[in-house]
Amino acid sequence: MPVIAVVGGHWGDEGKGKLVDFLAERAKLVVRANGGRNAGHTVVAGGREYHFHLIPSGMLYPNVTCVIGPGVVMDPIKLLEELDELAERGVDTRNLLISDRTHLVLPYHLELDRLNEQRRGDDRHGTTGNGIAPAYTDKWARNGIRAIDLLDEELFRAKYQQAVGEKNRLFRAFYGVPTVSTEPGLSQLLQAAARLRPYIGDTNAAIQGALARGELIVLEGGQAALLDVDHGTYPYISSSSSSAGLCLGAGIPPNRVDRVFGVFKAYNSRVGSGPFPTELHGALAEHIRERGKEYGTTTGRPRRIGWFDAVAGRYAVEVNGIDRVFLTCPDVLDDQPGVKICTGYEIDGKTVDTFPASVEALARCTPVYEDQPPFGPIAGARTFGELTPNAQSYVRRIEQLLGVPITIIGTGQGRDDTIVREDPLARERVTV
Numbered sequence: 001m002p003v004i005a006v007v008g009g010h011w012g013d014e015g016k017g018k019l020v021d022f023l024a025e026r027a028k029l030v031v032r033a034n035g036g037r038n039a040g041h042t043v044v045a046g047g048r049e050y051h052f053h054l055i056p057s058g059m060l061y062p063n064v065t066c067v068i069g070p071g072v073v074m075d076p077i078k079l080l081e082e083l084d085e086l087a088e089r090g091v092d093t094r095n096l097l098i099s100d101r102t103h104l105v106l107p108y109h110l111e112l113d114r115l116n117e118q119r120r121g122d123d124r125h126g127t128t129g130n131g132i133a134p135a136y137t138d139k140w141a142r143n144g145i146r147a148i149d150l151l152d153e154e155l156f157r158a159k160y161q162q163a164v165g166e167k168n169r170l171f172r173a174f175y176g177v178p179t180v181s182t183e184p185g186l187s188q189l190l191q192a193a194a195r196l197r198p199y200i201g202d203t204n205a206a207i208q209g210a211l212a213r214g215e216l217i218v219l220e221g222g223q224a225a226l227l228d229v230d231h232g233t234y235p236y237i238s239s240s241s242s243s244a245g246l247c248l249g250a251g252i253p254p255n256r257v258d259r260v261f262g263v264f265k266a267y268n269s270r271v272g273s274g275p276f277p278t279e280l281h282g283a284l285a286e287h288i289r290e291r292g293k294e295y296g297t298t299t300g301r302p303r304r305i306g307w308f309d310a311v312a313g314r315y316a317v318e319v320n321g322i323d324r325v326f327l328t329c330p331d332v333l334d335d336q337p338g339v340k341i342c343t344g345y346e347i348d349g350k351t352v353d354t355f356p357a358s359v360e361a362l363a364r365c366t367p368v369y370e371d372q373p374p375f376g377p378i379a380g381a382r383t384f385g386e387l388t389p390n391a392q393s394y395v396r397r398i399e400q401l402l403g404v405p406i407t408i409i410g411t412g413q414g415r416d417d418t419i420v421r422e423d424p425l426a427r428e429r430v431t432v
Contacts, residue, residue, distance in 0.1 A: 002258030002425060003217045007242040008224025009264035009316045011233075013271065013294070013303060015328035016263050017041030018410055020057035020220045023424060028215035029065050029207065030058030033249030034240035035222020036073040036105055036135065038128040040297025044413040048089070051297050054079045055086070055096065056220050062092055067203050070101035071240065071249015072222070073135040074147065076192040078105075098196065099203040099251075100148035106160070107185040108167040109134040115175050127272065128299050136239040138163075147200050150193035160186055204251050211256060216425070219246040225262070225316035233359050236274025243320035261424070262322035262404070264313060266330040266394070267339075269303040271296050275363040278306035278342045292332040307340040307369065310401035315355035317402050324424070325402060328410040330391060331379035331417075339375070339394065343401060344368035372397065381411045384419055 004023060008014045021043040024030050032039075037053045044050075045060055052059065054074055056066040068074060083093050109131030116134070117127055127133065138144040145163060149156045161182055168179035210217055223238040225231065230241060240249070247254045267288060270276050280288070285305040288294070294303040316322065333339050344353045345365035356362050375391040384392065387409075399406050407422035 003211075003219065003252060003256050004424065005219040005221070005243050005246050005257050005260045007221040007246070007260065007262055007316075007320050007322070008227075009262040009313055009322070009325070010224060010268050010309065011226045011270040011276075012224040013040075013269050013296070014224065014263040014265045015326070015410055016221060017043045017052060017057040018328065018413070018415075018418075019261060019263055019326045019408065020218055021045065021060065021415065022408070022418060023216075023218045024058030024061050024064050026216055026425065027058060027061075027064055027218045028210045028213075029067055029217045030056040030220055031067040031069050031203075031207070031217060031250045031252075032056045032072055032220050032222065033069040033246040034071040035238060036132045037075050037078050037130045038132050038238065039222040041220075042297055042413070045415050047414075049413075050086070050089070050091070053082055053297075055082055055093070058218065058220075059086065059091060059093060059096070062095060064095060065206060066096050067206065067250070068096070068098045068102055069203060069250040070099040071245065072099075073103050073105050073132055073139065074098065075105035075130065076150065076196055077188055078130075080192050080195060096199050097201055097203055097206060098147055098199045100146070100151070100200050101203075102147040103135060103139045103144040104146065104150075105131045105135040106145065106163070106189070108164060108180050109138070111171075111180060112167070115171075115177065119175070128296075133239045147196075151197055151200060153190060153193065156193060157186065157190070160189065207251055211252070217252070219250055219252065219257070221246055225320055226312060228319075231319045233274045233362060236272060236359065243322070259324055259424075260320055260322050261324050261326055262317060262320060263326045263328065264308075264398070264402075265328050266308060266333055267292075268306040268309050269294050270306070271299070271301050271303050275359050275365075276304055276306055277312075277345060277362065277365045278309045278367045280305050280307065288332060291335070292329055307342055307367070308398065309342045309367070310398065311342060311345060311353055312355055313398075313402050317404055322402075323404055324408075324422075325399070325404055325406040326408040326410065327395060327398065327406045330375065330394065330409065331411045334375040334378045334391070337374050339372045340369040341372060341397065341401065342367040343370050370397075379412055380417050381419060382416070384409070384421055387419070
């Protein structure tokens with residue numbers, strides 16, 4: 001059985017949750033390897049919609065161990081809220097395993113996130129406000145507090161009180177704001193620690209055991225390729241990495257990953273600030289937004305909408321080693337009189353087909369479009385042959401532009417609204 005990594009192909013919200021849920025049916029482990037509660041992955045099963053933020057999207061399968069890996073930054077209080085919400089809906093969460101190496105998002109991280117965005121004013125990054133970047137900052141600065149510290153109440157109390165004292169000096173000196181009280185945050189965190197202790201353990205042992213037995217492991221990325229801290233539209237990014245970072249964040253050697261699935265939407269969307277070359281405005285953007293339910297799972301913010309950007313997509317394929325694609329939401333476009341694909345950019349009088357590193361340069365890019373004919377009705381198609389000829393041509397054109405096969409297609413939100421052109425676990429490639 002392979003290790004399959006799942007990454008978003010553009011700016012997130014492409015449908016990673018649906019693919020992870022699809023793969024999880026045959027998996028032993030599903031590992032969230034990076035990001036934090038800023039992720040919002042949606043799964044629709046049995047006509048019910050489930051939203052996962054910190055918990056891996058394989059949680060609906062009781063036989064799957066769902067791992068929060070050491071590369072994640074975890075808010076203990078918010079995680080408990082998520083566990084309680086799932087329990088109220090009848091979901092058994094006893095199969096959750098939290099790495100004892102996972103770093104914590106603490107109340108002062110949320111305050112720092114808010115203050116940093118406030119300080120930037122019109123240049124704010126558009127974060128979710130969940131304290132992700134400040135928590136990663138502490139991790140890399142070697143000031144972090146980890147899940148293993150929750151296992152010892154007195155140790156955690158001492159580390160937290162020291163950290164609050166250090167942050168209060170920062171709040172006073174740099175931000176000029178009142179200090180943060182140790183209470184009631186500490187009380188909430190100690191209560192959370194007591195409930196989370198049974199879930200915290202050595203995830204490395206579970207992962208290495210599954211690898212030794214040849215069991216399927218699915219690595220679930222929190223965000224997406226163009227939000228990657230090294231390769232994304234910096235500084236309008238998340239604070240984690242995509243495919244290679246998933247190995248680090250899970251504790252799986254790169255040479256054990258068999259394939260990398262890139263999840264792409266048939267159009268593009270983006271939340272937060274930053275350049276977005278194919279962005280649409282007005283009635284068309286609003287129509288696609290409403291039809292595709294393009295509102296942030298975590299924040300509820302309306303997503304920005306654009307045509308499919310093959311330049312950015314091909315770049316994501318290259319830097320992530322994507323070798324298979326899951327294409328979602330072509331059905332959202334099936335009432336359009338025609339659709340467009342961006343195949344290049346015009347910038348400073350030149351036409352280019354590469355993705356610039358500079359966000360200032362990207363903001364000056366004008367998309368070069370290729371017109372595609374209307375799809376006609378395709379919602380709920382279950383085989384490639386059930387797609388209209390124009391929809392099939394659209395899929396094949398995106399395959400050409402990205403340079404990798406589209407092996408799974410989503411034609412609706414439900415589990416069954418899926419076209420499988422190739423078994424994701426097949427050793428031989430046979431695409432219909």
